[in-house]
Amino acid sequence: MVKQLQKRTLETRARLVAVATDLVAEQGYAALRTEEVVKRAGVAKGTFFAHFKDKDALMDILIGTAIDRQLDQMAQKAAPETVADLVALHAPLLTVMTQERYVFDVILRLSGAAAIAEIGVIATTFERYHRLATRWFETGHFRRDIDAELQAEGLQAFLTQAMALHFCALHRSQPMAQRMQLYLQAWLQPNV
Amino acid sequence: MVKQLQKRTLETRARLVAVATDLVAEQGYAALRTEEVVKRAGVAKGTFFAHFKDKDALMDILIGTAIDRQLDQMAQKAAPETVADLVALHAPLLTVMTQERYVFDVILRLSGAAAIAEIGVIATTFERYHRLATRWFETGHFRRDIDAELQAEGLQAFLTQAMALHFCALHRSQPMAQRMQLYLQAWLQPNV
DNA sequence: TCGAATAAATGACCGCAGTCAATTACTGGA
DNA sequence: TCCAGTAATTGACTGCGGTCATTTATTCGA
Numbered sequence A, B: 001m002v003k004q005l006q007k008r009t010l011e012t013r014a015r016l017v018a019v020a021t022d023l024v025a026e027q028g029y030a031a032l033r034t035e036e037v038v039k040r041a042g043v044a045k046g047t048f049f050a051h052f053k054d055k056d057a058l059m060d061i062l063i064g065t066a067i068d069r070q071l072d073q074m075a076q077k078a079a080p081e082t083v084a085d086l087v088a089l090h091a092p093l094l095t096v097m098t099q100e101r102y103v104f105d106v107i108l109r110l111s112g113a114a115a116i117a118e119i120g121v122i123a124t125t126f127e128r129y130h131r132l133a134t135r136w137f138e139t140g141h142f143r144r145d146i147d148a149e150l151q152a153e154g155l156q157a158f159l160t161q162a163m164a165l166h167f168c169a170l171h172r173s174q175p176m177a178q179r180m181q182l183y184l185q186a187w188l189q190p191n192v
Numbered sequence C: 001t002c003g004a005a006t007a008a009a010t011g012a013c014c015g016c017a018g019t020c021a022a023t024t025a026c027t028g029g030a
Numbered sequence D: 001t002c003c004a005g006t007a008a009t010t011g012a013c014t015g016c017g018g019t020c021a022t023t024t025a026t027t028c029g030a
Helices: A007-027 A034-041 A045-051 A055-076 A083-097 A101-110 A121-138 A148-166 A176-188 B007-027 B034-041 B045-051 B055-076 B083-097 B101-110 B121-138 B148-166 B176-188
Strands: none
Touching: A007 A034, A007 A045, A007 A055, A034 A045, A034 A055, A055 A083, A055 A101, A055 A121, A083 A101, A083 A148, A083 A176, A101 A121, A101 A148, A101 B101, A121 A148, A148 A176, A148 B148, A148 B176, A176 B148, B007 B034, B007 B045, B007 B055, B034 B045, B034 B055, B055 B083, B055 B101, B055 B121, B083 B101, B083 B148, B083 B176, B101 B121, B101 B148, B121 B148, B148 B176
């Protein structure tokens, strides 16, 4: 039912990803062209699309991997006990996700799995992030009137909002971290 | 310094928008092709791009107009006094914004003005929505520990989150309105 | 070791957004 | 009314993502 993959297949695929990684390092994500990738990898155009459903599928791997590395770092750290800690903890993740407008757009597009069958890397990292955040909130350092999962979903909502406004000309003046602080203070430590 | 627009210009532009509106009604947003628009409008391809920076600029007008109509309706109604009212008030707006995955993607892409100089229709409607929501919260029926503007920003964040999860295979089971209710209860009426 | 079945790779081709030098239509002053 | 200057329009062309019938390589049973 499952794999019957030849060694060649894995090699080609790995080469494509490696070449793409190099190209991104050189020119950024938005400038990546599939034709450039296949040329450097020494394969035909069709081969690319035999390995990846579309260009987004490659981006999913590249960007998802980068996000996952940040989550590795974050998972190492102790659970944050204050909003300031929580915001500080997110700094590197925010940097990765907002390094280019194009990257943020891809993340938004792929962060939810379109179908159960095709959960990509980015969607998987979002699940992972959700679990990680839920664990932080289960320590009980923040609100207690709602469960940890809901707190985590709100965190994600505000994270997205802060990043979106970062790219908005009308709001770019305020730094992302400061906005996060404001949001999360109100979300996690309401004072009614 | 400003306009020197010929009548012809306005006519062509209006015709393009009218044709596009018809096409969308027939086949949906995602299926819209600029070539189909210019063919029906009886102009050349280049004319389209002389009037609109790119295809997104046309979508901005079509979708932005549809959103604006909903805001007209919402602005008529009295300020909501409960979370349930607030959620119910949003139902038509949610329907418009999530009618197609493609529409939601365009909205996310264009909801923040990329540059002050080029604030589009969708970005303008988001500003309008923000002002409207702020006015609701100024009535003081919800939280009082944070100002109305912040409440409005949170509302927008949760609105986006609810729509995003609506398109996510892993979460599609729960209806949007129900999710909104959960989020907004926690956001607007914390119970610590 | 051979040959049929299957997997991988190929590249010419297509669809569609977006460009631009050339052309046509309009305007306002003489 | 004529004509220079400007605005609007044109359509062939480019760039790039994605497809598919054909060719080439690999596997595995006899």
